[in-house]
Amino acid sequence: MTNKNNKSILEQTNRRRLKYISVLPSFITILNAMAGLAAITIASKGFEGGVIKFKIPGLLFTNFGLAGLMIFVAMIADMLDGRVARMSNSTSEFGGQLDSLCDVVSFGIAPVFLAYKYLTYELDHLVRPPMLMEGFLSRFIWLCCAVYLACAVIRLARFNVENDEDDSSHMKFSGLPSPAAAGAVICLIVFIQDLYILPGPDSSIYYYSRLAVVYLLPFVVLGSGLLMVSRVTYPHLINQYLRGKKPLTHLVWAVIVIVLIIWSLAAALVISFIGFAIFGVLRTLVMKIRDK
Numbered sequence: 001m002t003n004k005n006n007k008s009i010l011e012q013t014n015r016r017r018l019k020y021i022s023v024l025p026s027f028i029t030i031l032n033a034m035a036g037l038a039a040i041t042i043a044s045k046g047f048e049g050g051v052i053k054f055k056i057p058g059l060l061f062t063n064f065g066l067a068g069l070m071i072f073v074a075m076i077a078d079m080l081d082g083r084v085a086r087m088s089n090s091t092s093e094f095g096g097q098l099d100s101l102c103d104v105v106s107f108g109i110a111p112v113f114l115a116y117k118y119l120t121y122e123l124d125h126l127v128r129p130p131m132l133m134e135g136f137l138s139r140f141i142w143l144c145c146a147v148y149l150a151c152a153v154i155r156l157a158r159f160n161v162e163n164d165e166d167d168s169s170h171m172k173f174s175g176l177p178s179p180a181a182a183g184a185v186i187c188l189i190v191f192i193q194d195l196y197i198l199p200g201p202d203s204s205i206y207y208y209s210r211l212a213v214v215y216l217l218p219f220v221v222l223g224s225g226l227l228m229v230s231r232v233t234y235p236h237l238i239n240q241y242l243r244g245k246k247p248l249t250h251l252v253w254a255v256i257v258i259v260l261i262i263w264s265l266a267a268a269l270v271i272s273f274i275g276f277a278i279f280g281v282l283r284t285l286v287m288k289i290r291d292k
Contacts, residue, residue, distance in 0.1 A: 025085035029099050032077035036106030039070035043114040047121055065193030067114050068186040072269075074106035075179045096163060100156040107182035108152035112145040115221050118189050122214045144218045148185070148225030152178050155228035173234045176227035176277055180234070183273035184224045187266075188213050194266035220274070227277060234280040 045063045061069065078099070085095055119141045127137075155178055162174070176184075192213045195206045260268040 024088070025081045025095055026098060028077050028081040028084060029095065029102050032074045032081065032099075033102035033105045035070045035074035035077060036102070036110040039067040039074070039106070039110040040113050042070065043067035043110075043117050046117060062193045062196060064114065064118050064189055065196075067110075068190040068193070071106060071110055071114070071182055071186050072190075074102075074110070075183065078103065078106070078179055096160060100160050103156055103178050104153060107178040108149050108156070111182040111185045112148050112221065114189060115185050115217060116141060116145045119214065119217060122210070126210060127214060141218050144222040144225075148181075148221045151225035151228045152181065155181075158229070172236055175230050175232060176224060176234055176280065178228060180273060180276055181224040181228050183269065184277045185217070185221050187269040187273045188217055188220060191266040191270050194264075224277060227280070232280045232284045234276070 042063050047063060081095070081099060085092075120138065123137060123141070155175055158175075192206075192210050195209055257268070257272070260271065
């Protein structure tokens, strides 16, 4: 009789279905994935479309630049969904799993697809290596992108296992967060596309900057991927530095960041994302040296 009861309970558990979800946080999370899909779609058009001009005055983008912008839109959605869920007391395991699946699209597939399309385009039109080197460079770029994607998937799966829904526990990250890793990859592309629009493609500054990005970006992709699965600790910037009462120096840094954004948004993105990735590594090294 006991075995039958246990079997009945087990069958009821297996038949359990998800009946309720939090609509607003889930909708914002899905917008994250849609922005990632938009980035992939736009990046697939390559550079042949030239500059895209919007009806809003002053907004000019290349296809690569607009694709990068879509990934930044996905970051905003990723930042809002969890906060909205906690404010409405509607956090759930479903929301966490949905968030990670959408993050794989927006911060895993989309950035490496954009980086791969951009680098292969530049390989054909700017670098033009000898025939023997071209195959090696193409495979190296693909390998860097593959490592990044694998690390992004592992990072998000690990985060799901180790994550605590309590907001007070979100003070630091173990490994580079996937949105920050995606930002480190695409900020260089957005920066070089911004240079294309401002001084024009014939500028010597644009040419040498473009060349530097082509040689640097594969290593940024590879390094960002490896940092995601590392145990290097990174602070949660909002929870650690913007919430509650803080010293005056925090206000000074906030003003500096705002001024930098006003001066050049593309340059501010490069300094912020690349600086954040390097900051975690340097801080970990300093802490280990102090311990010794």
